[in-house]
Amino acid sequence: MSRRRLISRQAGFSLVELAVALVIIGVIGIIAWRWIATTREPLQRPAVLSQLAEAQVAVEGFVLSRHRLPCAAADTSGNEDCASATAALLPWRTLGLGSRFGALHYGVNRGGAGLDLAALPPASVAPDLNIDFSPAIPVLALSTDASVNTAAAAVTAAITAAGNRRAQVNGLDWCRVLRRYAANPAVAGTLQAGNPGASMPVAFVLVHPGLNNVFEGSNVPGGAGGWRFDFPGRPQAADFDDISLAVGPADLSARIGCAARLGGMQAAGQGAYTAYDNARVVQEYWSLRVFDIDQARSAVAGAESGVALAAVNLALAVGSAALAIASASNTEGVTIFGIALAAANVITAGIEVTLAAVDLVQAQEALQASIAKEAAVRAYVVQLYETFTQAMNAAVLLDLKGLNP
Known part of the structure; x- marks a missing residue:
């Protein structure tokens, strides 16, 4: 009897031993699960950031x-819907992306008077050639000077091109x-990223739902406080991994490149306006020079x-002297x-001739000086x-180029 009991005891585990083994396995499993959970996110985060980029x-x-900017999509079809006020998905099809981007939330500023970034802007020679070059630069009245008339015609053509x-x-x-x-970032109705306590204005925002594939926090459409998007860089937590x-x-x-391109436009426009202003002033001076020529002539x-x-x-003095x-020779006693x-009288007349000749030379020299000026x-x-023409044409070319490389 005791022999069979000994053999039975040696053939298997007791309940206590089995329980201890299960506890050890459970602890190891919990540790492994937590390790996998903590390492899974860092491994997948670069892929998520790459997708957002x-x-x-x-x-x-x-x-x-x-x-x-594109409007948001109202459904997973990926087509932008500019008529929807509640659309919050990335318009992946409109952007030419794959359907895997359909899970992203997307928001663009549509609020604020004249600040809708998803609406086509009003046309202009943006923004620094909206200058009224008036009065027009007149062609100088010198039909024989082709260089002036040609340059003035180029000015007119440049102004017309800018107007078009x-x-x-x-x-x-x-x-x-x-x-x-x-x-004006604080204008009411503009897109904000944040929460009811604090926020910042944004042009557009992209949100990935994280590993659980569920949007959380303020990224839930219609969430608390009316915010649609949470702060970028919000710390990850058990209830938030967006x-x-x-x-x-x-x-x-x-x-x-808006800042650089607009700066170039401003410089070109300012150069054109400076040349225009100088031309108007110099034309007045030119009118005085023409008047001087008339006076000199x-x-x-x-x-x-x-x-x-x-x-x-x-001649009269010489005749009178003769x-x-x-x-006197025909009279008695010479007077x-x-x-x-x-x-x-002859000497005086001679001096007058000399002075008149000097005046003529000086007048001719003054005339030549006026003509040269x-x-x-x-x-x-x-x-x-x-x-002016070069500056205007440069500005028009910049406007034609827009934001293209």
């Missing part, structure tokens, strides 16, 4: 081709809206008349006084016209 590139690329661009929408027009939003990517208006402006004509009149006076000498007076002013006007 790819979606961000697609959204920003949409701006370059369509001159606005005011009806064409491009990315720079949208940049104007984005810049206004960046300058991963967000939000882009503010100033950051987006820098990323897609009148002075030359007057000096020529003075020389002719002095020559006539000299007559006085002849008369020295009469001859001296006649000689004085007017020619220099004309050359400067041509230079200003060409500078």
